[in-house]
Amino acid sequence: xxxxxxxxxxxIAGLVLLVVSGLSFYESRHLKEPVVLSDGVTQVxxxxxxxxxxxxxxxxxxxxxxxxxxxxxxxxxxxxxxPEEPAGRxxxxxxxxxxxxxxxxxxxxxxxxxxxxxxxxxxxxxPPDFIIPSPWGGQTFRLGDRxxxxxxxxxxxxxxxxxxSGQYLAYLDSRxxxxxxxxxxxxxxxxxxxxxxxxxxxxxxxxxxIDLHEAELQYPVISTIVTHxxxxxxxxxxxxxxxxxxxxxxxxxxxxxxxxxLSHREIGDYSDAISLLxxxxxxxxxxxxxxxxxxxxxxxxxxxxVKAGKHGLLxxxxxxxxxxxxxxxxxxxxxxxxxxxxxxxxxxxxxLLCDNVPRYAEVIxxxxxxxxxxxAHGKPGRVLFE
Amino acid sequence: MELVVTIIYYxxxxxxxxLLIYNLIKTTEWQKEVLYIIVLxxxxxxxxxxx
Amino acid sequence: xxxxxxxxIVLGVMVLFYAGAKLLKLSTxxxxxxxxxxxxxxxxxxxxxxxxxxxxxxxxxxxxxxxxATLFMNILKESGGVAFVVRGMFRxxxxxxxxxxxxLTILLLIPGALTGAGSVTVLIAGGMVSTVLxxxxxPKVKTAAIVFIVxxxxxxxxxxxxxxxxxxxxxxxxxxxxxxxxxLPCLVAGLLTMFILGWRGAPADLERALEELPVPPAGMxxxxxxxxxVVFLGLIVVGRTWPHETVVTGLPLMFLCAALxxxxxxxxxxDLFQISQxxxxxxxxxxxxxxxxxxxxQIMTLTGVRGxxxxxxVTLPVALVFATLFIILPVSEAVxxxxxxxxxxxxxxxxxxxxxxxxxxxLAGMSIIWPLGxxxxxxxxxxxxxxxxxxxxxSYGQFLKACLIPAVIMMIIGTLMVVYSKQLGxxxxx
Numbered sequence: 001x002x003x004x005x006x007x008x009x010x011x012i013a014g015l016v017l018l019v020v021s022g023l024s025f026y027e028s029r030h031l032k033e034p035v036v037l038s039d040g041v042t043q044v045x046x047x048x049x050x051x052x053x054x055x056x057x058x059x060x061x062x063x064x065x066x067x068x069x070x071x072x073x074x075x076x077x078x079x080x081x082x083p084e085e086p087a088g089r090x091x092x093x094x095x096x097x098x099x100x101x102x103x104x105x106x107x108x109x110x111x112x113x114x115x116x117x118x119x120x121x122x123x124x125x126x127p128p129d130f131i132i133p134s135p136w137g138g139q140t141f142r143l144g145d146r147x148x149x150x151x152x153x154x155x156x157x158x159x160x161x162x163x164x165s166g167q168y169l170a171y172l173d174s175r176x177x178x179x180x181x182x183x184x185x186x187x188x189x190x191x192x193x194x195x196x197x198x199x200x201x202x203x204x205x206x207x208x209x210i211d212l213h214e215a216e217l218q219y220p221v222i223s224t225i226v227t228h229x230x231x232x233x234x235x236x237x238x239x240x241x242x243x244x245x246x247x248x249x250x251x252x253x254x255x256x257x258x259x260x261x262l263s264h265r266e267i268g269d270y271s272d273a274i275s276l277l278x279x280x281x282x283x284x285x286x287x288x289x290x291x292x293x294x295x296x297x298x299x300x301x302x303x304x305x306v307k308a309g310k311h312g313l314l315x316x317x318x319x320x321x322x323x324x325x326x327x328x329x330x331x332x333x334x335x336x337x338x339x340x341x342x343x344x345x346x347x348x349x350x351x352l353l354c355d356n357v358p359r360y361a362e363v364i365x366x367x368x369x370x371x372x373x374x375x376a377h378g379k380p381g382r383v384l385f386e
Numbered sequence: 387m388e389l390v391v392t393i394i395y396y397x398x399x400x401x402x403x404x405l406l407i408y409n410l411i412k413t414t415e416w417q418k419e420v421l422y423i424i425v426l427x428x429x430x431x432x433x434x435x436x437x
Numbered sequence: 438x439x440x441x442x443x444x445x446i447v448l449g450v451m452v453l454f455y456a457g458a459k460l461l462k463l464s465t466x467x468x469x470x471x472x473x474x475x476x477x478x479x480x481x482x483x484x485x486x487x488x489x490x491x492x493x494x495x496x497x498x499x500x501x502x503x504x505x506a507t508l509f510m511n512i513l514k515e516s517g518g519v520a521f522v523v524r525g526m527f528r529x530x531x532x533x534x535x536x537x538x539x540x541l542t543i544l545l546l547i548p549g550a551l552t553g554a555g556s557v558t559v560l561i562a563g564g565m566v567s568t569v570l571x572x573x574x575x576p577k578v579k580t581a582a583i584v585f586i587v588x589x590x591x592x593x594x595x596x597x598x599x600x601x602x603x604x605x606x607x608x609x610x611x612x613x614x615x616x617x618x619x620x621l622p623c624l625v626a627g628l629l630t631m632f633i634l635g636w637r638g639a640p641a642d643l644e645r646a647l648e649e650l651p652v653p654p655a656g657m658x659x660x661x662x663x664x665x666x667v668v669f670l671g672l673i674v675v676g677r678t679w680p681h682e683t684v685v686t687g688l689p690l691m692f693l694c695a696a697l698x699x700x701x702x703x704x705x706x707x708d709l710f711q712i713s714q715x716x717x718x719x720x721x722x723x724x725x726x727x728x729x730x731x732x733x734x735q736i737m738t739l740t741g742v743r744g745x746x747x748x749x750x751v752t753l754p755v756a757l758v759f760a761t762l763f764i765i766l767p768v769s770e771a772v773x774x775x776x777x778x779x780x781x782x783x784x785x786x787x788x789x790x791x792x793x794x795x796x797x798x799x800l801a802g803m804s805i806i807w808p809l810g811x812x813x814x815x816x817x818x819x820x821x822x823x824x825x826x827x828x829x830x831x832s833y834g835q836f837l838k839a840c841l842i843p844a845v846i847m848m849i850i851g852t853l854m855v856v857y858s859k860q861l862g863x864x865x866x867x
Contacts, residue, residue: 405717421467424493424728431494
């Protein structure tokens with residue numbers, strides 16, 4: 001009798017743990033992130049328009065189109081390839097909520113791997129979401145992970161073999177959008193997602209694709225533009241101009257020809273577009289990080305990472321000021337705007353010009369929240385959810 | 387076909403959950419009871435598509 | 438409060454609660470869970486259900502591999518397949534000691550290599566192999582030492598080496614290129630162990646030993662044993678040869694297919710539910726360990742304790758790290774079991790990578806040393822299991838002494854692999 005009561009007690013405790021944690025997981029998977037469309041957004045589509053197999057899946061994300069007042073080239077921003085690198089999503093968000101294209105066309109994706117935004121990394125102790133303070137209160141964003149949610153793609157293969165190169169990669173990376181390019185129509189959800197985006201890039205005749213990322217400071221590819229050989233000239237000018245004019249260092253690296261599945265390699269190889277990838281520093285991703293909190297995520301301050309830096313173990317400098325999210329987002333917005341300007345210098349007949357999006361200095365001065373729009377005051381039909 | 391494999395995996399997780407619960411009921415050692423419950427949690431979270 | 442002080446306090450609380458739980462004779466798994474929960478509270482996060490459950494999810498897929506692989510091995514054993522193989526080998530080669538020792542080594546390596554667990558080797562093949570070794574006149578203490586050491590090596594052997602898999606996952610490194618760096622040292626150390634400890638010994642009554650071995654059921658033959666392995670390997674080969682024409686199956690389903698093949702081919706009827714239920718019962722300590730390790734690592738990451746350990750490790754003098762690997766790794770294994778891989782292995786591999794060493798070979802070298810901790814207290818799970826299964830009744834100290842020579846060989850091989858990993862990089866085939 002005593003034993004049964006004990007067993008019942010343990011079971012109830014287990015059930016409480018299950019229900020409380022389960023609710024938390026459910027809520028963060030279904031958290032709605034409002035997007036108040038900028039006046040410059042002329043059309044919103046679904047990714048499934050380009051590949052119907054994606055319809056109804058977690059990855060049938062929104063595609064925001066900003067048609068310019070004058071014709072020109074087409075640039076596509078991919079935010080959320082790795083949602084756990086939030087500066088990429090937030091920078092894209094600023095374009096969707098503020099951008100007005102004066103010349104050319106802009107396609108903005110906020111959740112390239114939407115499935116990955118709905119889960120946090122096991123063992124990573126990530127907060128489920130974070131709040132960006134704004135004059136009207138603040139907006140909550142899902143933090144997400146590097147890989148698609150196993151609830152949307154399971155099981156993983158014994159080893160992931162990239163299509164079509166045949167390169168062997170970690171089994172987990174079969175859920176990593178930035179290891180699945182160019183994708184395939186009969187593949188896994190993540191491969192289908194990459195395939196759908198590539199169809200979009202081809203059908204919309206995109207000229208430049210920018211994939212926004214962040215990296216741990218212990219990773220050698222950081223604070224840089226990684227470019228396909230087609231974009232060497234453009235990327236070199238952008239890198240130099242940013243370093244000269246905006247006061248932050250932006251390196252330049254070439255996409256290795258033998259490293260497959262990455263956007264900077266495969267989009268350039270399998271479409272007419274120039275593919276670029278921007279990396280900003282994110283100490284939150286470092287394995288030596290201290291307490292894993294939203295504060296660390298947003299301020300980028302971390303004593304342990306600083307200590308690792310003092311021992312020469314990092315590829316980017318860090319001090320007690322950290323790497324605040326405003327700095328990381330500002331780097332991305334400036335780099336995108338500079339890419340448009342540099343493109344236009346070389347292709348004046350097909351210009352790109354975006355208005356109303358803050359650059360590096362302005363984002364740092366006013367904070368990202370200043371440029372996030374209040375969904376409560378959005379015009380009817382102009383508030384969507386990611 | 388992918389869906390079939392995924393369903394098999396959910397069935398496998400369901401079967402393991404049943405076995406864990408069966409053993410939990412059978413065992414008389416309190417430490418094993420606790421451990422069965424801890425081990426069971428991730429299987430149930432996946433089975434109910436929560437995580 | 439600065440981060441170091443904070444993380445040290447949380448670490449102190451975790452160590453205190455772990456030690457207290459062990460003093461109260463609680464199992465290592467539950468002690469780890471208590472330490473994690475205490476760390477979570479001490480860190481100011483309360484009893485966070487979300488973090489505890491998320492940590493518990495960490496090794497769900499590995500647990501599934503474990504369960505299906507062990508189910509396969511258990512079905513093979515229950516069907517009389519293992520007895521058939523051991524008997525066949527013994528009958529054919531009982532007078533050719535060298536060949537028999539080689540075959541016994543391979544037999545001991547297979548279950549752990551496929552499942553990643555040395556305990557599975559001990560449970561599946563340990564008893565029968567020890568019968569054969571005793572029949573060959575090997576003393577009981579040395580028999581137990583052979584079974585323990587080779588079982589440990591089998592866990593490190595490919596395709597499934599949990600230490601390598603868990604560490605690789607922790608540093609975003611593909612679990613690719615590990616086959617030969619793991620296979621060669623495991624084979625070499627396994628054979629050396631078998632020959633050093635098992636070569637001498639006056640053959641006892643061979644006929645009696647043969648009689649003592651379980652008799653396989655009528656109708657069992659080599660085809661019925663090999664076919665399930667063919668199914669398993671076939672699924673791997675097909676998946677790798679035509680990855681984009683075939684559906685993703687994953688290791689658990691591959692093992693499940695092999696298990697079902699073995700079940701269908703068995704000459705005697707078996708109760709699948711009962712075998713499955715026994716498998717879960719047998720695996721509870723291992724499933725529990727992995728689940729609790731996941732929780733512990735999650736809380737250590739949450740509170741910055743993992744960062745503290747990582748940054749301390751990566752900033753240590755390199756010579757000191759090399760010189761103490763043979764102590765650090767077995768001791769971490771003895772305390773945390775597989776938790777040693779994400780907690781200690783990850784920062785070490787980060788350090789080696791930064792130094793320009795080959796992380797794959799270095800990690801393989803470390804994986805050879807880790808299993809030695811399975812004989813040491815406070816856990817000593819596999820050491821104690823081996824002593825039980827082989828029927829050794831002498832002192833545990835004598836058993837450890839018998840393990841010493843092969844253990845030193847493993848430490849030397851492993852350390853040399855780490856130090857010279859760059860030069861051995863060709864083993865990865867990458």
